[in-house]
Amino acid sequence: MNTRITDPRMFGRVAVAYGGTSAEREVSINSGNNVLEALRASGIDAHLVDGIPALLDALRAGHYARVFNILHGRGGEDGMLQGALDALRVPYTGSGILGSALSMDKVRTKQVWQAIGLPTPRFVAYRPGDDLQTAIASIGYPAIVKPSHEGSSVGISRVFADSDMQAAIELAECYDGELLIEQLIEGAELTVAILGDTALPSIRIVPKGEYYDYHAKYIAEDTQYLCPGLEGSAEDEIRALALTAFSAVGCSGWGRVDVMRSNAGDNFLLEVNTTPGMTSHSLVPKAARSAGIEFGPLCWQILETSLARIPR
Incomplete structure (x- = not known):
């Protein structure tokens, strides 16, 4: 990050966009409250704004100079909010329209990686009405079924046999009209946080249960994080x-890249998160702390990413 601010007044009045209406609303509320507390503790004039309609009304009225976006999931993380903010010429944190929209689409993200030779598990896009048996045959078992446009492990299932596949499809279809059926890589689950042009120390996730699901991410206290x-x-x-x-799919500012490392030691890219969680269980703060960056300075540095979006 080239531009650094030392006086909190230079940020102006900051809207912390949180909450919203996506399936990740509760996580976003938790993240937003943590970010607000950290920004205010640093002397920044920050205020919570719940959801996109309220945010846009406040911005059109001239109430805020910039936006710290901590809206997770659809609306806040898929290019919709970014397009509106660009149109209003309001700077904001994180990736722009392209990076946000592309990375929110797991299928298209993997297609980009595949096209440029980056390693990612075998996959197939599946829509209702497609030939499920053909899709399964191209992937095999074990497999992962997930909505293409959700995060926080929402609607994800691990499938080991034909008898479990239909239930996994029906669960994922509750959240999205396009699904991703992906080869399950057996090995270690890792994630790498990105801050500016720096990759922070990786985190190896060791859940108590079979895998790192929603409960293990946000509720359980026995998940281990090795960093x-x-x-x-x-x-x-x-x-x-x-x-x-991260850069291949047009992302910038900050985010997180999830990776599976096979038992043979090969890395496989899973997905990119452009507005990761900032809860007590979240991974970006853990990685930053390992690099010597506490939560308050981390939020400050993320807010500085909005400086790259100052309108011309």
Whole structure:
């Protein structure tokens, strides 16, 4: 990040956009309250605004100079809000329209990675009415079924046999009209946080249960987080891969790249989050702390990413 601010007054009045109407509303509320507290503790004139309609009304009325976007999921993380803010010429944190829209679409993200030779598990896009048996045959078992446009492990199932596939499809279809059926990579689950042009130390996630689901992410207290998740050249490799994958889909500012590392030691890219959680259980704050950046300075640095979006 090239531009640094030392006086909190230079940010102006900041809207912390949170809440909204997506399936991740409760996580966003938790994140927003934490961000607000940290910004205010740093002397920044920050205020919570719940959802996009209220935010746009306030911006058109001239109440805020910039936006700290912590709206998770649809609306806030898929390019919709970013397009509105660009039209209003209001600077905001995180990725722009392209990076937000593309990374929110798991299928298209993986198609980009696949096209440029980055490693990602085998996958197929599935819509209601498609030939399910053909899709399964191209992936095999075990597999993961997930909505293409959701986050926070919403609607995700692990499938090991034909007898479980229909229930997994029906669950994912509750959230999205396009699904992703993906090869399940057996191994370690890792994530790499991106801050500016830097990849922070990776985190290896060790859930108590079978995998890192919504409960393990936001509720359970027994999930283990090992940071850095790897050592030596393996850690260097996964950080470099995450930076490449992040920029390949047009992302910028800050975010998080999720990776599976197979038992054979091969990395496979899963997805990008452009507005990751900032809760007590969230991974970006854990990675930042490992790099010597506490939560308050982290929020400050994320807010500084809005400086790259100052309208001409």
